[in-house]
Amino acid sequence: MSLPQHVAIIMDGNGRWAQQRNKPRTFGHIKGARIAKKIITACSDKGLKNLTLYAFSSENWLRPATEVLFLMNLLRRYLKKETENLVRQNIRFQTIGEIEKLPADIQTAIRYATDRTSKNTGLNLVFAISYGSRQEITTAVQRIAERIQQKELSVDQIDESLLHHELSTSSWPDPDLIIRTSGEHRLSNFLLWQAAYSEFYFCETLWPDFTVEDLEIALLNFIKRERRFGSISHHENTHH
Numbered sequence: 399m400s401l402p403q404h405v406a407i408i409m410d411g412n413g414r415w416a417q418q419r420n421k422p423r424t425f426g427h428i429k430g431a432r433i434a435k436k437i438i439t440a441c442s443d444k445g446l447k448n449l450t451l452y453a454f455s456s457e458n459w460l461r462p463a464t465e466v467l468f469l470m471n472l473l474r475r476y477l478k479k480e481t482e483n484l485v486r487q488n489i490r491f492q493t494i495g496e497i498e499k500l501p502a503d504i505q506t507a508i509r510y511a512t513d514r515t516s517k518n519t520g521l522n523l524v525f526a527i528s529y530g531s532r533q534e535i536t537t538a539v540q541r542i543a544e545r546i547q548q549k550e551l552s553v554d555q556i557d558e559s560l561l562h563h564e565l566s567t568s569s570w571p572d573p574d575l576i577i578r579t580s581g582e583h584r585l586s587n588f589l590l591w592q593a594a595y596s597e598f599y600f601c602e603t604l605w606p607d608f609t610v611e612d613l614e615i616a617l618l619n620f621i622k623r624e625r626r627f628g629s630i631s632h633h634e635n636t637h638h
């Protein structure tokens with residue numbers, strides 16, 4: 399009966415939450431960021447090792463410029479305000495995604511938060527920002543092809559482990575639990591390779607309404623499921 403090693407969350411439904419209240423979508427993002435902060439603290443307090451949050455997908459750049467700008471401002475403010483809190487909570491902050499596409503000052507703030515928290519030994523908090531899994535896999539394949547071209551590597555040395563090491567997530571175990579809020583049952587280009595054996599937990603709750611209790615329900619649900627990795631269960635094993 400143990401916690402997952404790595405929880406990944408697709409925080410979905412901010413826009414709908416705001417629209418239901420006749421407020422602009424950005425109102426939902428503000429509340430969403432507050433919820434993200436609560437959930438991060440709860441995961442840290444529970445002793446969870448790895449938490450990945452889908453904060454901004456590579457497709458999110460296609461949203462209206464004002465919304466993109468708003469999300470960038472929210473991220474900028476979060477990094478400024480929260481870096482010292484992360485230090486105090488012994489949380490290590492890291493990112494995956496095409497950070498180079500972000501405004502320069504946000505890139506600097508990300509580097510600062512990453513360096514400032516790099517010695518922390520508690521929760522590994524990973525923000526997926528400007529992240530798309532197909533892009534990540536494509537980049538990994540390009541790197542491997544380059545190494546072959548340089549004759550550093552031969553084709554028969556390409557295996558799953560090599561690919562794993564070329565992904566931006568190679569420092570952490572694969573997520574064993576992926577949560578998506580707001581009733582959507584899709585992965586939306588999030589951790590495609592890494593999700594091969596993940597358990598999925600979907601709930602109807604919109605992200606701004608998500609609570610620590612909802613997180614606990616998801617964790618309990620995970621703990622109760624029998625995880626077989628395509629093999630037979632330990633229980634069956636002892637009988638056959």
Ligand code: FPP
Pocket residue numbers: 409410411412413414415423427430431434435452453454455458472473476580605
């Ligand atoms: C999905 O809701 C949410 C996003 C695209 C942004 C996620 C960002 C946050 C929760 C803020 C986190 C930021 C920080 C700095 C912690 P949606 O807009 O897709 O909602 P909809 O599906 O109802 O339109």
